[in-house]
Amino acid sequence: MSAKTNEPFTEEQWLKFVQQKQLKFVECQDCHKMSVIPFAVCTTCGSRNITWKQASGQGSIYTYTITAVPPPELQAIAPYVAGVVELQEGLRINGIITGVENVNSYPADLVGKTVSIEFLELDRKSILAFRLNA
Numbered sequence: 001m002s003a004k005t006n007e008p009f010t011e012e013q014w015l016k017f018v019q020q021k022q023l024k025f026v027e028c029q030d031c032h033k034m035s036v037i038p039f040a041v042c043t044t045c046g047s048r049n050i051t052w053k054q055a056s057g058q059g060s061i062y063t064y065t066i067t068a069v070p071p072p073e074l075q076a077i078a079p080y081v082a083g084v085v086e087l088q089e090g091l092r093i094n095g096i097i098t099g100v101e102n103v104n105s106y107p108a109d110l111v112g113k114t115v116s117i118e119f120l121e122l123d124r125k126s127i128l129a130f131r132l133n134a
């Protein structure tokens, strides 16, 4: 499916997708560069032939940290694991990691563990997260 003109290649639009519980990224149709940070003009080849793509939502944990002192909007779920997930598409993206036991003490090493996308609802806002696969 090609991009619609009412879906601009902006961070604002990316956030709108998250509110619709969709994880999207942009892909250049000429050189196939992909990015979760939207661009309207390809940063590699200069093409304007860009489309939004839906991410698979599957990935593995690249790195993570335990967040005990969160920003106010995430107070309700602290402490939590904030991670960088490498998606199957090869893109890395920040997200909250859920389903982790012993967040308060020392959870088992999570690097390389596989995760599936989920969206948390906090104050009627949708927040990007990934749940540890069983």
Ligand SMILES: [Zn+2]
Residues within 6 Å of the ligand: 028, 029, 030, 031, 032, 033, 042, 043, 044, 045, 046, 047
């Ligand atoms: Zn390109």
